[in-house]
Amino acid sequence: MLNRLSKAGSPQPGQAVADILSGDFNPSGKLPIRFYKDTTQLPHFEDYTMKGRTYRYMSEAPLFTFGYGLCYTSFTIGNAQTSKTEIRKNEDLQLTIPVSNTGRREGAEVVQVYVRKVNDAGGPTKTLRCFKRVGVGAGKTIQAIIDLPYNAFEFFDTTSGVMKVTPGAYEIWYGNSSAAKDLKMTKVNVL
Structure with missing residues (x-):
């Protein structure tokens, strides 16, 4: 949308922004980072672990979350x-997720899928493994079909020291x- 062109072929980013602000265009972007409420949510400067730095390891609610x-x-x-x-070795998993537009306008939603290995005390609380943008008409419901490959269950294995899928x-x-x-x-x- 922001690459909108005039009839002469030149870009019109101002018109694109005006279309979004006036509601003529319905945006559906998601944040690729999280915004902290304040500096108290950040770990000490000399702490180089990922704990508390990304959505994967933070338990406190930020101002705006990843996604x-x-x-x-x-x-x-x-x-x-x-x-x-x-799931057996090299098998994929398919999720069918109902997405309902409960508003009055057509729009697009980004369905996000995160995976967490149970009983992985040192591992992340969740890791984004897949997402899918789906357009849904006002008052309608669609089925978002998302395929998770076998390697979506791959995490760092402390025993072997490598990334792998473990039972x-x-x-x-x-x-x-x-x-x-x-x-x-x-x-x-x-399995």
């Missing part, structure tokens, strides 16, 4: 159906931002 976004309509995310509850229970969190209030969860086992 947060606004638009001129509202969406609700329904309960996902999984293609299976157990065990995994949580799949899905929703429209990384905030806990915006996510729903289902579990699968990797």
Whole structure:
């Protein structure tokens, strides 16, 4: 939208911004970072761990979360159906997630899927593994179909010192931002 061209072929970014502000265009972007409330949420300068620095390790609520976004309509995310509850080596998992536009305007939502290995005390609280932008008409519901490949369950294995998929229970969190209030969860086992 911001690459809008005039009839003469020259860019018109001002008109594109005016279209967004006036509601003629419905934006659907998401934040690629988180915004902290204040400096007390940041770890000490000499602490080089990732704990408290990214959405993957922070437990305190920030001002704006990773994956947060606004638009001129509202969406609700329904309960996902999984293609299976157990995954064998090199098998993929398919999620079917209902996305409802509960507003009065057509819009697009970005469904985000995070994975967490259960009982991984030193690992991240969640890691973004997939996302899908879906257009939904006003008052309509669509099914977002998202394929999670086998390597979406890959995390650092402290025993071997490498990234790999290890057997065990995994949580799949899905929703429209990384905030806990915006996510729903289902579990699968990797054999």
